[in-house]
Every structure is written in C-alpha cells, then in structure tokens.
Amino acid sequence: MSIRKVAAILTIAALTFGACSSSATSAPGGASGGCKVGVAWATFQEERYGLRDEPAIRAALAAGGATYIGNSALNKADIQTANVESLIAAGIKVLVLNSTDPKAMLPSVKKAVDAGIAVIAYDRELESAKALFMTHDNVEVGRMIAEAVTKAQPTGNYAIILGDKTQTNPVFLRTGMAKVLDPLIASGAIKIVGEQNTPNWAADAAQTEMEQMLTAANNDIQAVLSENDNMATGAVAALKAQGLELKVKIGAQDGDKAALNRVALGTQVVSVWKNSADLGTAAGKAALELCKNPDISKVTGAKAVKTSGGLDGYGVNLNPVPITQDNLQVVLDAKWITVAELCKDVKPASVKGCP
Amino acid sequence: MTEAKPLQANVTGGPTKRSARSVFAGLEIDGRLFGMIAALAILWVAFNFLSDGLFLSPRNLWNLSVQSAAVAIMTCGMVLIIVSRNIDLSIGSILVFVALIMGLMQTEWIPNTLGLGLNQPYTWIVVVVVGIAVGALIGALHGFLIAYIGIPSFIVTLGGLLIWRGAAFLLARGRTIAPLDTTFQLLGGGPSGSLGETLSWLIAGLAIVGLIYSLLASRRRRRRYGFPLRAVWADVALGTIGSVAVAGAVWVANSYPWPPALAAAYALEHNIPVPPGGLQIPTGIAIPVLIAIGIALGMTFLANRRRFGRYVYSIGGNPDAAELAGINTRWTIMKTFIAMGVLAAVAAAVTAARLNAATNGLGSGVELQVIAAAVIGGTSFSGGIGTIAGGVLGAVVMQSLSSGMVLIGVDTALQDIVLGLVLVAAVGLDTVLRRRRA
Numbered sequence: 001m002s003i004r005k006v007a008a009i010l011t012i013a014a015l016t017f018g019a020c021s022s023s024a025t026s027a028p029g030g031a032s033g034g035c036k037v038g039v040a041w042a043t044f045q046e047e048r049y050g051l052r053d054e055p056a057i058r059a060a061l062a063a064g065g066a067t068y069i070g071n072s073a074l075n076k077a078d079i080q081t082a083n084v085e086s087l088i089a090a091g092i093k094v095l096v097l098n099s100t101d102p103k104a105m106l107p108s109v110k111k112a113v114d115a116g117i118a119v120i121a122y123d124r125e126l127e128s129a130k131a132l133f134m135t136h137d138n139v140e141v142g143r144m145i146a147e148a149v150t151k152a153q154p155t156g157n158y159a160i161i162l163g164d165k166t167q168t169n170p171v172f173l174r175t176g177m178a179k180v181l182d183p184l185i186a187s188g189a190i191k192i193v194g195e196q197n198t199p200n201w202a203a204d205a206a207q208t209e210m211e212q213m214l215t216a217a218n219n220d221i222q223a224v225l226s227e228n229d230n231m232a233t234g235a236v237a238a239l240k241a242q243g244l245e246l247k248v249k250i251g252a253q254d255g256d257k258a259a260l261n262r263v264a265l266g267t268q269v270v271s272v273w274k275n276s277a278d279l280g281t282a283a284g285k286a287a288l289e290l291c292k293n294p295d296i297s298k299v300t301g302a303k304a305v306k307t308s309g310g311l312d313g314y315g316v317n318l319n320p321v322p323i324t325q326d327n328l329q330v331v332l333d334a335k336w337i338t339v340a341e342l343c344k345d346v347k348p349a350s351v352k353g354c355p
Numbered sequence: 356m357t358e359a360k361p362l363q364a365n366v367t368g369g370p371t372k373r374s375a376r377s378v379f380a381g382l383e384i385d386g387r388l389f390g391m392i393a394a395l396a397i398l399w400v401a402f403n404f405l406s407d408g409l410f411l412s413p414r415n416l417w418n419l420s421v422q423s424a425a426v427a428i429m430t431c432g433m434v435l436i437i438v439s440r441n442i443d444l445s446i447g448s449i450l451v452f453v454a455l456i457m458g459l460m461q462t463e464w465i466p467n468t469l470g471l472g473l474n475q476p477y478t479w480i481v482v483v484v485v486g487i488a489v490g491a492l493i494g495a496l497h498g499f500l501i502a503y504i505g506i507p508s509f510i511v512t513l514g515g516l517l518i519w520r521g522a523a524f525l526l527a528r529g530r531t532i533a534p535l536d537t538t539f540q541l542l543g544g545g546p547s548g549s550l551g552e553t554l555s556w557l558i559a560g561l562a563i564v565g566l567i568y569s570l571l572a573s574r575r576r577r578r579r580y581g582f583p584l585r586a587v588w589a590d591v592a593l594g595t596i597g598s599v600a601v602a603g604a605v606w607v608a609n610s611y612p613w614p615p616a617l618a619a620a621y622a623l624e625h626n627i628p629v630p631p632g633g634l635q636i637p638t639g640i641a642i643p644v645l646i647a648i649g650i651a652l653g654m655t656f657l658a659n660r661r662r663f664g665r666y667v668y669s670i671g672g673n674p675d676a677a678e679l680a681g682i683n684t685r686w687t688i689m690k691t692f693i694a695m696g697v698l699a700a701v702a703a704a705v706t707a708a709r710l711n712a713a714t715n716g717l718g719s720g721v722e723l724q725v726i727a728a729a730v731i732g733g734t735s736f737s738g739g740i741g742t743i744a745g746g747v748l749g750a751v752v753m754q755s756l757s758s759g760m761v762l763i764g765v766d767t768a769l770q771d772i773v774l775g776l777v778l779v780a781a782v783g784l785d786t787v788l789r790r791r792r793a
Contacts, residue, residue: 045716050529074517165767197767202716203531204706208422212761215415216406219614233531233712240711241545243616258531258712345534 034065035291037284038087039096040080041072042124045200046230047256049098052276053123057096060284066291075200077104084108088115093294094287097131098122102168102308118290122283123276125168127307132296133315134283136274138169141253142176142227144322148270149223149251150180150190156222157193159213161206161235163227165197168308173227173253193217198231207234214242226252229259229271236267255323257341260331263323264346264354274320275334282316328353381589387733387785391748394781395755402759410759413611417638420608421544421709423754424643425702426721430728430746431654432695435664437729438671439691440738441501441508445515446699446725449493450718452519453703457486458532458713461539479539487700493519494696498689508692516722524715533712543709544641546613555639559605563598570594609637643705647747650698655743657694667691672739727774728753731781752777 039057044050058068069090073080077100087095088111095112099105102125112119113130121131160177163170184190194213198206206226214221219242226232232252239245245267252259255273262268286299296302297314305315323331331337332353343354379386402410409415429446436443460482466473497515501508534540541548550558570590577584585593612618613636621627622634658664666687670677678684702721707713732749734741756777760770 044524044529045719047529047531047715050524194764196761199767200716200719202719203712203714204710204717207710208758209761211418211422212415212758215412215418216409216762216764230531230714230716233533233714234710237709237711242614243618243620244614247616256531258533261533 034067035094035288036067036069036090036092037061037094037096037287037291038084038090038092039068039070039122040083040087040098041070042080042098042100043075044072045075046228046254048254048276053098053280056277056280057284057287060281061287064284064288064291066288073100075100077101080105081108084112088112088117092117094118094120094290096120096122096283096287097126099124099126101166102127116294118287118294118296120283120286120290120296123279125308127309127311129307129311129313130296131313132286132290132299132302133305133307133313134279134286135315135317136279136320137317138172139176139179141272141274141320142173143179144176144272144320145173145225145251145253145270146177146180148272148322148324149225149249150184152269153223153249154184155189156191157217157220158190159194159210159217159221159224160192160196161209161224161226161231162195162197163201163231164199170197170227171308177225190223193221201228201231203230203234205234206231207238210235210238211241214238214244219244221248224248224250226250228252229254229256232259232262232268232271236262240267253320255331255336257337260323260328260337260342261344261346263325264328264342264351266325266351270322270324272320273323273331273336274318275336277334277336279318282318286316325351381586382593383585383589385742385745387788388742388745388748391732391745391752395748395752398752398755398759402755402763405763406759409762413607415758415762416607417611417641419751419754419758420644421641422758423751424544424641424647425706425709426724426728426754427647427747427750428650428702428705429695429698429721429725430732430750431650431743432691432698433725433729434732434734434741434743434746435654435658435667435691436508436695437726437734437736438738438741439667439688440671440674440736441688441691442726443497443508443512443692443695444722445493445497445512445519446695446702447718447721448516448519448523449490449696449699450703450706450721451713451715452493452523452526453486453490453700454707454713454717455523455526455532455715456489457482457539457704458535458707459527460485461536462532462534474537476538478536479542482536482539483542483704486704487697490696490698490700490703491693492696494693494699495689497696498692501692502685502688520719527713527715529715531712531714533714535708535711535713539704540708540711541642542646542704543707543711544643544705545709546617546636546638548643548708549608549641550639550645552609552637552639555605555609555637558640558645559601562601566597566601567594605640608640611638612636613638643709646701646705650701651743651747654694658743663687663690668739670738674738724753725750727778731778733785752781 041049061068069087069092071083073083080100084095095117097105097119099121105126106128109119109126109128109131119131121133123135125133162174194216196209198209224235226235229252232250235250236245239248249269251270252268253272255271259268259271263271289299301316302314305313307313321330328342328351332339332342346354348355379389399411433443461478465471465478497511500506500511570593574584574590615633618634618636619629621636622629627634666682669682670684670687674684706717728749729741729746731752732745734746756774757770760773
C-alpha cells in the first residue's frame with residue numbers, strides 16, 4: 001500500500017467526516033440568511049476544545065444569529081487543508097482556524113482570503129499578517145508556570161516536559177519559562193537535569209519520559225515544569241510510583257478538571273488557567289463583527305502584534321490566571337468545575353474552597 | 356488436540372537430520388530468534404555503557420519491563436493478524452475507547468449512576484470483564500466485515516481508527532477520567548502492583564518446573580511416535596539456559612527495592628521499625644508484566660498447538676490452498692480479529708491503570724508501534740511467517756531503544772530517526788538473510 005494511497009484514503013475520510021459534521025451542525029441556521037462561520041479545529045484530543053471552546057463559540061454565534069460549521073483534523077495539516085476547502089465551499093464568511101501548523105496552513109489562509117473570507121487564528125499561531133491571532137498570551141502562561149513552581153521550590157534540580165515539537169506553542173511556553181528560570185540557573189539556585197519533547201502531548205508518553213528522567217537522576221529531581229495538564233497527569237503517575245507525588249513540585253496549564261483536583265490535593269502546585277470559554281466567546285463575537293466588516297484591524301480589542309516570524313499583524317490577547325491552592329474559588333465562581341469534582345478525595349477543610 | 360500432535364512432531368522433528376552441522380540445529384532454536392536476542396544484548400550493553408551503568412540497573416530493567424507490557428500484549432495478536440495477510444490499524448482507537456468505558460464505569464457509572472460507591476472490591480473485575488467484552492465485540496465486528504463481507508482489512512480498520520477514537524471522544528467529551536479505582540490501579544504495576552519477593556520466586560519455581568516438564572513430555576511424545584529425539588546434551592542445555600534466564604529475570608526484579616519514600620510510608624503504616632539505610636522491600640515482577648507473559652504463553656500455545664493456530668499459518672501461507680483444503684478461512688480470520696480486540700482491551704486496562712487516568716489521547720500511534728514490533732520480530736507481510744515470541748522480543752527492542760534514548764537524553768527528533776532506521780534495517784537484514792538461506 002503506497003503512501004499516496006494512504007494519503008488519498010485519509011483525505012477522503014477527512015472530507016467525508018468534514019461533510020458529515022457540517023451537515024449535522026448547520027441545519028437550523030439557513031432560514032434567517034445569517035452569516036456562516038466555519039471553524040477548522042486541529043484536534044479534540046485535549047479536554048478543553050470540545051468541552052469549553054466549541055460550546056462557547058457556538059453560543060456566541062447563535063446569540064448573534066450566525067451559523068456554526070465545524071470540523072476537526074486529527075492534528076494533521078493535510079487533513080485540515082481539505083477541511084478548510086470544504087468550509088470555503090460551504091460558503092462561509094469568516095474562518096476560525098485552530099491551526100495544526102503555523103506555516104503548512106498558509107496556502108489555506110490565502111485561499112480563504114482570496115475568496116473574501118476573514119480569518120481568525122484561534123489559540124494557535126499562523127505565520128501570516130492576514131489572520132487575527134486570538135489567544136491567551138502563551139509566553140505569559142509559561143512564565144506563570146515557572147513563577148509558581150520556583151516560588152514553591154526555589155532551589156534544586158528541575159525537569160521540563162515539553163509539548164509536541166512540530167508546534168509553536170511549546171516554544172512560546174518555554175520562552176516564558178526561561179524568563180523566570182534563566183536568572184536562577186545563572187545564580188546556581190536551580191539546574192535543569194532533563195528536558196524532553198512529547199509526541200502529540202500524550203500523557204502515556206510523558207509518563208515514560210518522567211520515569212526515565214527520574215531513573216537517570218536517581219530521583220534527585222525537586223520540581224517539574226510540564227507544558228500542559230494532560231502530560232502532567234502522566235508525570236504525576238510516574239512520581240506517584242516513586243512515592244514522590246507530594247514532594248516534587250509540578251506545574252502545568254489548561255485548567256483540566258483532573259489537574260485542578262490535583263492542585264486541591266497538593267500533588268500539583270499550579271495549573272495556569274486560560275478560560276478557554278472566554279476565548280471561545282471572544283472569537284465568536286469577533287467573528288460576528290467580521291461578518292459585517294472583514295477588516296481584522298477594526299475588531300474590538302485588536303492590537304498590532306508581531307508574529308514569531310516577525311510579520312506585523314493584529315491580535316487579541318486574553319490574560320491567563322494561575323490557579324493554586326490559594327485561589328481555587330476562582331474556577332468555582334466561573335462554574336468551570338463543580339465542588340465535588342474539584343475536591344474529590346481532598347481531606348475535609350484542608351484547603352480553601354473545599355468544604 | 357488429538358489430530359494436532361502428529362503435525363507438531365513433524366514440524367519440530369524435521370530439522371534434526373541436519374543437526375550435526377551446528378549446535379543451533381541440535382538445540383532446535385530458531386536462528387532468527389537467537390539473532391534477535393543477541394542484537395538485544397548488544398543494544399543493552401551499548402546503552403549501559405552510554406548511560407554510565409544506569410541502563411542495566413535493576414530499576415531501569417524493571418521500568419523497561421512495565422513500559423513494554425502493553426505493546427507486547429497487543430503484538431501477540433498483531434502477529435497472527437499479519438501472518439494471515441491482514442492488518443489492524445484500529446487497535447489504538449479500540450484501546451482508548453475501551454479505556455474510557457472502563458474509566459467511566461469505575462468512576463461514574465458504578466459509583467454514581469448505580470449508587471454503589473467508589474472503590475468497591477468487585478469494581479475492577481466487573482470493569483475488566485465489560486472492557487474485554489467490548490473489545491471482543493468491536494473485534495468481531497471488524498472481523499465480520501473483513502472475512503464475510505470481504506472489505507479489505509486495511510480499509511475496515513482504518514475506518515475503525517477514526518470511528519472508535521471519535522466514539523471515545525463522545526463518551527467523555529474529552530474529559531480526563533481520574534483518579535481510578537484503587538484495586539484497578541494495581542493492573543498497571545508500580546511497587547504496590549507487583550508480586551513482591553516470595554510470590555515472584557514462587558512463579559519462577561513454577562516456570563522452571565513447567566519448562567523441565569515440557570522438555571520431558573516432548574521427549575516422551577517423540578519416542579512414542581518414533582521421531583528422532585533431541586540429543587540429551589541439547590535437552591539439558593535448553594533446560595539449564597531456560598531456568599537460569601527465568602531465575603535471573605526474577606532476581607533482577609527482586610533486586611529493585613521499593614522507592615525509599617514508599618517504603619518509609621509503608622513502614623509507618625504497618626509499624627515496622629526502619630533499619631539504618633532504610634527499609635528494603637523487593638519489588639518483584641510487576642502485574643502487567645505477568646499478564647503479558649501469560650498472554651504470550653497462551654497465544655503461543657494457541658498458535659502452535661491448536662487447530663486455530665495451524666489454520667492461521669496455512670491461510671497466511673496460501674489462502675486458496677487453505678480454502679480448498681476445507682479450512683473455514685472466514686471464521687478463522689474473524690477469530691484473529693476477536694483475539695486482537697480482546698488483547699487491545701487488556702492493553703487498555705494496563706495502560707489506563709498505569710497512568711491512573713483514562714484520557715482522550717491514550718494509545719494514539721500505538722498501532723504503528725505494535726506493527727513495528729511484530730515486523731522487527733520477524734513477522735512477514737507476505738504472510739505465513741512469524742512467531743509470538745519474536746513479536747514480544749520486537750516490542751522489548753522498540754521500548755529499549757526509546758526509553759534508553761530518553762535515559763541518555765537524546766533529542767526527540769533524533770529518537771524518531773533512530774527508531775525508523777532500526778525498523779528498516781532489521782527487516783532488511785532479515786530479508787537478505789532469508790533469501791540467502793533459501
């Protein structure tokens with residue numbers, strides 16, 4: 001079976017899926033003649049996209065009388081290219097692109113722009129000045145993870161679990177971490193003893209990485225910086241197998257329910273919380289504005305930003321919030337998580353926010 | 356079973372005639388299997404050298420055994436699938452689907468929906484049985500479409516790859532299901548999910564007794580049917596090498612003591628006085644490793660000693676001839692996919708239990724690891740050739756490479772390149788050698 005055949009089959013499958021999901025979700029809109037907004041998701045692997053981002057975008061669009069069409073690409077750029085084509089063919093006016101790759105998706109962006117469609121780069125960067133980059137400030141997220149962990153553990157050996165090496169977010173996060181770590185490394189207070197990229201940000205792969213780093217350091221690791229909560233799940237499992245889950249300080253991001261539960265339990269120092277529902281709502285509102293005026297620089301809150309490659313573009317940045325044992329109430333107030341979920345197995349009255 | 360015996364004697368009895376030439380022929384060890392063990396030994400020594408003695412430490416070898424378990428379990432099924440000229444690309448997706456069903460059952464459905472509460476003593480077994488049943492059903496569905504409807508296995512399981520991962524997402528809407536049932540967690544290994552010193556030695560003893568018994572039984576059987584006997588020295592050598600290997604493996608597993616923090620907590624809990632230098636609790640064989648070994652033995656028995664296994668190999672060798680010989684090829688093929696589904700479910704239990712969580716991304720890309728393990732282990736895509744033992748060794752080779760490279764801190768991109776090179780080189784070498792032999 002040749003690669004070309006496999007690729008062809010995957011593309012056909014993706015098109016079929018794209019078509020299925022669009023026909024399933026676009027049905028009610030047609031009558032009012034509202035604006036059609038297409039969302040090309042990279043993946044639904046992480047908890048947040050399906051649980052938070054997508055419902056928020058849908059709700060914001062529905063409130064403005066626009067129609068939502070969506071599809072997902074299994075984290076593969078070739079599938080997403082086909083997905084975008086099918087969205088363009090469906091007659092969308094705004095494309096929200098949760099990109100699989102900052103460069104590989106540029107031909108798709110051009111196709112959309114040429115067709116008069118406004119493009120929003122959602123949560124993941126596109127190396128283009130034509131797309132409005134809407135995201136939480138990921139450099140800031142990385143800085144907050146490192147800040148909270150170094151506060152809890154100012155000295156010692158650090159391990160870093162990075163995300164998938166094909167994306168730019170791991171680089172943003174690592175850049176933010178470096179802002180806090182570099183001075184401490186220079187002063188000799190901390191030392192990085194292991195640093196590994198994790199294919200697909202997978203929890204089981206992160207677990208194996210953590211086990212090997214602990215073995216290599218003979219357990220002499222005092223803190224772990226993980227680039228997301230899913231991988232932290234794997235790292236904490238590895239620490240638990242060594243009885244170190246309460247001793248080694250670990251920080252991550254995403255506000256996954258399991259991770260927030262770990263924060264309450266004390267097995268994770270911080271989960272930097274980007275309220276993805278807020279990001280989804282903001283993107284939905286921006287899309288509604290773009291339906292009327294496709295000029296991305298005129299969107300509420302848009303500021304001039306530089307892309308990683310140095311292009312002058314426009315972006316909307318939302319601020320992340322580090323969640324530690326001190327401010328668990330924040331996620332409860334936002335109805336992000338229930339008390340029962342947050343406080344599962346937590347000793348009664350040991351933590352603020354848990355009964 | 357009765358009609359299987361003479362066949363068995365035929366297969367293994369044949370080579371003895373040219374045994375004078377080499378020791379291997381006398382021992383009746385598959386040359387390829389020996390080559391793989393030698394390659395693995397070289398790999399291990401090289402990694403040990405590069406990691407300043409860390410790689411061959413009991414701790415790392417113990418880790419390696421647990422890390423290889425899930426892939427090894429699934430490779431046992433994949434070997435039979437590939438031998439019968441099929442492929443299964445859906446196992447990673449079956450794994451995540453079953454893992455989420457098992458996760459939801461133990462954290463939500465049994466405790467909340469049925470109101471029976473968390474951490475019941477029976478939870479783990481109910482969950483595992485249901486999980487295996489779901490795996491078997493999915494496998495049966497794939498097998499039916501492939502064998503009876505005639506859709507190519509590549510297409511059916513490519514569809515399965517998409518469908519079951521999608522279904523898994525719908526089940527939990529992407530949530531991470533954690534933490535899991537405390538008994539269920541033991542299936543994933545970890546110090547408390549291991550057998551400890553005494554039980555491990557007991558298992559080693561049983562294995563050695565079984566090995567010697569099987570050597571004697573095979574001798575008796577050959578004599579009864581009048582086939583040439585293996586030389587006495589060869590039987591003695593096989594028995595000795597096997598026993599030493601089993602004892603050595605258990606000795607290594609027992610030399611890995613519980614991590615100090617866990618041992619201290621255990622001592623505190625059970626009021627055991629801690630001697631100077633800390634309490635030393637031997638870890639022993641991990642439960643997932645025991646499961647993998649049990650499955651490998653069981654599947655080898657199925658493949659070599661039962662009609663089902665023979666049919667699989669004859670279908671792989673020549674499907675038309677097998678059909679004309681009166682073999683129910685369709686039912687046999689369907690059974691290989693049912694077995695694959697069951698094994699993917701077992702691997703799901705092990706992986707989720709080890710992670711203490713069922714997440715949406717579990718098992719992504721694992722199908723390629725499993726196929727690579729089977730192929731490195733000598734399974735041929737042209738069908739009819741491949742052994743379970745080879746596949747399991749292949750899984751260990753793959754895992755040794757990847758965890759060894761993390762241990763010495765090789766860059767991730769380079770790790771992928773090395774794994775790819777090894778895969779192609781191993782199969783290339785095998786192909787060249789096979790052509791020369793033929």
